[in-house]
Amino acid sequence: MSSAIPARRTRSSKLRKGPAVIRIAELNHWYGDNAETRKQVLFENELQVAKGEIVIMTGPSGSGKTTLLTLLGALRTVQEGEVEVLGRSLHELRVKDLVEFRREIGFIFQAHNLFGSLTALQNVRMALEMKSTDRGYINERAVEALTAVGLEQRIYYKPARLSGGQKQRVAIARALANRPRLILADEPTAALDEESGRKVVNLLKKLSQEEGCTSLIVTHDNRILDVADRIVSMANGRIKSNVLVQEEIEICEFLKQCEVFSHLTTSTLTNIAEEMEQETHSAGAVLIRQGDEGDKFYLIKRGVVDVIVNRDRPEEAKLATLTKGQFFGETALLTGAPRNATVIAVQDVDLYTLDKPRFNSAIASSEPFRKELEKILFQRQ
Amino acid sequence: MLIFSRVPLPWLNLTHDKWRLFFRVMGTAFAVLLLFVELGFWNALQEAPVQLIQQFNGPLIIVSQAHYALNIKETFPRRRLIQARAVAGVQHAFPVYFERPAALWKDTSVPEDQRTASQPIRVIAFHPDEPVLNNDEVNQYHTALRVPYNILLDRKSKEKNYGQIQAGIDRELAGYTVYVVGLFTLGTDFANDGNAIMSAETYARLFGGSLPSDTVLEMVDMGVVQIAENADVQTVYRSLQQVLPKDVRVFTKEEFVKREKAYWGKTTPMGFIFFLGMCVGFIVGAVICYQIISADVSGYLPQFATLKAMGYSDAFLNGVVLREALWLAVLGFVPGWGLSWLLYRRLTQDIGLPMHMTVSSVLLVAFFTILMCVVSGLLALSKVRTADPAEVFA
Numbered sequence: 001m002s003s004a005i006p007a008r009r010t011r012s013s014k015l016r017k018g019p020a021v022i023r024i025a026e027l028n029h030w031y032g033d034n035a036e037t038r039k040q041v042l043f044e045n046e047l048q049v050a051k052g053e054i055v056i057m058t059g060p061s062g063s064g065k066t067t068l069l070t071l072l073g074a075l076r077t078v079q080e081g082e083v084e085v086l087g088r089s090l091h092e093l094r095v096k097d098l099v100e101f102r103r104e105i106g107f108i109f110q111a112h113n114l115f116g117s118l119t120a121l122q123n124v125r126m127a128l129e130m131k132s133t134d135r136g137y138i139n140e141r142a143v144e145a146l147t148a149v150g151l152e153q154r155i156y157y158k159p160a161r162l163s164g165g166q167k168q169r170v171a172i173a174r175a176l177a178n179r180p181r182l183i184l185a186d187e188p189t190a191a192l193d194e195e196s197g198r199k200v201v202n203l204l205k206k207l208s209q210e211e212g213c214t215s216l217i218v219t220h221d222n223r224i225l226d227v228a229d230r231i232v233s234m235a236n237g238r239i240k241s242n243v244l245v246q247e248e249i250e251i252c253e254f255l256k257q258c259e260v261f262s263h264l265t266t267s268t269l270t271n272i273a274e275e276m277e278q279e280t281h282s283a284g285a286v287l288i289r290q291g292d293e294g295d296k297f298y299l300i301k302r303g304v305v306d307v308i309v310n311r312d313r314p315e316e317a318k319l320a321t322l323t324k325g326q327f328f329g330e331t332a333l334l335t336g337a338p339r340n341a342t343v344i345a346v347q348d349v350d351l352y353t354l355d356k357p358r359f360n361s362a363i364a365s366s367e368p369f370r371k372e373l374e375k376i377l378f379q380r381q
Numbered sequence: 382m383l384i385f386s387r388v389p390l391p392w393l394n395l396t397h398d399k400w401r402l403f404f405r406v407m408g409t410a411f412a413v414l415l416l417f418v419e420l421g422f423w424n425a426l427q428e429a430p431v432q433l434i435q436q437f438n439g440p441l442i443i444v445s446q447a448h449y450a451l452n453i454k455e456t457f458p459r460r461r462l463i464q465a466r467a468v469a470g471v472q473h474a475f476p477v478y479f480e481r482p483a484a485l486w487k488d489t490s491v492p493e494d495q496r497t498a499s500q501p502i503r504v505i506a507f508h509p510d511e512p513v514l515n516n517d518e519v520n521q522y523h524t525a526l527r528v529p530y531n532i533l534l535d536r537k538s539k540e541k542n543y544g545q546i547q548a549g550i551d552r553e554l555a556g557y558t559v560y561v562v563g564l565f566t567l568g569t570d571f572a573n574d575g576n577a578i579m580s581a582e583t584y585a586r587l588f589g590g591s592l593p594s595d596t597v598l599e600m601v602d603m604g605v606v607q608i609a610e611n612a613d614v615q616t617v618y619r620s621l622q623q624v625l626p627k628d629v630r631v632f633t634k635e636e637f638v639k640r641e642k643a644y645w646g647k648t649t650p651m652g653f654i655f656f657l658g659m660c661v662g663f664i665v666g667a668v669i670c671y672q673i674i675s676a677d678v679s680g681y682l683p684q685f686a687t688l689k690a691m692g693y694s695d696a697f698l699n700g701v702v703l704r705e706a707l708w709l710a711v712l713g714f715v716p717g718w719g720l721s722w723l724l725y726r727r728l729t730q731d732i733g734l735p736m737h738m739t740v741s742s743v744l745l746v747a748f749f750t751i752l753m754c755v756v757s758g759l760l761a762l763s764k765v766r767t768a769d770p771a772e773v774f775a
Contacts, residue, residue, distance in 0.1 A: 102691060
């Protein structure tokens with residue numbers, strides 16, 4: 001294997017699972033028609049969400065999260081910036097096409113908005129009839145969707161005879177009936193007790209895992225935060241933070257086990273974890289070449305690497321073999337000197353990396369971290 | 382199959398709440414009833430006066446040149462009828478006399494101190510031996526009517542005005558005591574609350590003052606022309622027009638009926654009022670329907686907005702509203718029709734107004750009911766447009 005094969009690079013808080021289902025760039029939005037009443041509600045927002053992710057959006061009311069949701073759902077026209085959803089550029093679509101596009105999305109509203117005049121089955125069928133005229137398929141799929149939310153015993157009930165949680169579940173079945181690839185939900189659990197809320201989020205999680213369905217949930221409900229793959233929090237029309245939860249927890253736990261990081265406080269760890277990127281390299285790849293300028297700090301997540309020093313001799317000398325939890329590349333960053341050794345992947349390796357500026361700021365912000373690194377550096381020399 | 386495979390949202394929205402459905406249907410039925418009643422009155426206004434004309438026993442009618450409506454007295458000389466008889470094809474030309482303002486009826490069975498004011502009654506007079514009316518009831522009394530002061534009374538005359546309507550009673554008419562020898566059926570109209578039939582002789586005695594009856598009977602109100610069996614109505618009609626001087630006019634019965642209807646329906650204030658009543662009925666109905674439809678649209682606005690968010694177009698939702706309006710029209714029309722039928726029957730029986738539920742009036746009201754619901758549905762569409770799917774997320 002050669003190092004020419006480009007490494008798949010991901011950065012935490014950017015793409016993770018696959019291609020982007022949602023991509024927002026430089027998104028601005030205003031309310032009000034004339035210059036006097038015009039008020040900007042979204043400022044320069046950037047966001048990417050990968051297929052199958054469950055994204056939870058939080059933030060105080062008025063922070064713009066609902067506006068963002070309606071823009072993603074093609075319920076509003078994009079004023080400025082780019083919004084790509086499910087491969088369609090919403091900012092380029094005409095109003096009529098926006099209406100058509102909505103059929104690709106499953107909406108779950110805080111208010112269930114079921115027709116009181118229709119049974120649970122008929123309410124769900126309303127969604128299916130929009131896309132199909134096959135009666136058999138429509139009925140089958142409607143029953144299937146209601147069964148998925150645990151309402152197979154209630155399909156002929158009208159909303160008046162259903163509890164709040166059951167009504168919300170009918171609304172969810174309606175949103176899921178067309179097997180949407182994207183679900184946009186606004187406070188789907190606000191009206192529910194803990195148990196019903198749990199059922200709802202478990203269902204979304206199941207869809208994410210089994211069908212790669214992406215969900216974007218606006219919520220204040222802390223009880224459901226644990227299903228989130230990504231938490232986006234907004235304030236004053238801006239995305240304040242955007243983190244991939246699982247990955248960050250993983251990195252933190254991993255960092256804690258590493259000697260060099262073991263003395264750090266959780267908040268420092270979290271900060272470092274948030275800054276880290278992930279790289280994957282095949283066996284045989286040259287990770288660091290002796291004599292190059294130092295640009296990164298590496299931590300081994302998985303795999304084995306050899307550290308080789310070429311002491312001006314044709315034959316190469318293996319200095320060390322590093323494995324999971326061990327790190328390399330810090331010397332050049334600390335001293336500013338060129339790389340003093342070559343590092344080659346022995347097996348396929350997963351690495352967490354921290355680039356030079358981030359590494360330096362991490363050191364500057366944490367005295368114990370700097371001391372620890374200096375101690376190690378001293379020992380190695 | 383395709384039609385039934387869809388959820389019948391408009392129908393279900395209209396009908397799922399039984400109590401609301403009841404009030405909605407009743408509201409629309411009320412509007413339908415209003416239309417039927419106003420149309421019925423307008424028709425009756427035109428139909429009632431011509432009931433008498435329809436009973437005249439001849440296809441042609443002669444009246445004074447100045448005559449323009451049945452209840453306005455315009456006379457012509459009896460000579461004209463004698464001239465008419467000379468025209469080929471004419472078999473008879475019967476004189477008919479009318480009186481109303483002077484024909485004051487007093488119910489003498491009531492003690493004098495409790496009696497209400499005397500009421501005018503329409504008097505129709507002719508020679509009892511001449512079959513002027515095509516009415517067997519009347520004709521069977523021709524001998525009895527020869528006796529002076531014997532009269533026949535219309536059993537549909539209003540008891541409120543004239544007291545008991547029955548045969549074999551003495552009552553006061555125009556200051557004379559008359560004897561009700563029998564009853565017949567004609568019907569009231571908007572100008573006449575009752576009818577009495579008497580001989581020309583009695584007519585002359587009652588209303589001629591001191592004049593000899595021959596002088597009184599010299600001026601005729603109407604001539605009813607009978608034609609020979611083998612004669613053609615149109616030919617006789619044209620001959621009469623040519624022969625008779627210009628102080629009289631000849632009409633076929635159909636023409637005369639048409640003219641009388643036009644007078645009542647279009648010229649009289651009452652005709653205009655009932656016509657206006659129909660318009661008001663339509664507007665009131667449209668307002669009722671609009672209230673029902675727009676309340677429904679408002680009530681379902683979040684649901685409509687949700688449907689829009691799901692990808693349904695405005696056109697689809699407009700269709701839902703209009704179809705609901707049509708269902709409302711159908712559901713309201715049926716009981717409204719039924720109630721109107723009952724009311725028509727009562728009005729015909731009790732007041733004597735000819736309220737007929739004709740095919741054309743049913744179709745007309747059905748058309749206006751649908752129009753009214755569709756118009757109110759169209760007005761409610763502006764609300765559908767306001768259903769903003771982005772608001773559902775708020």
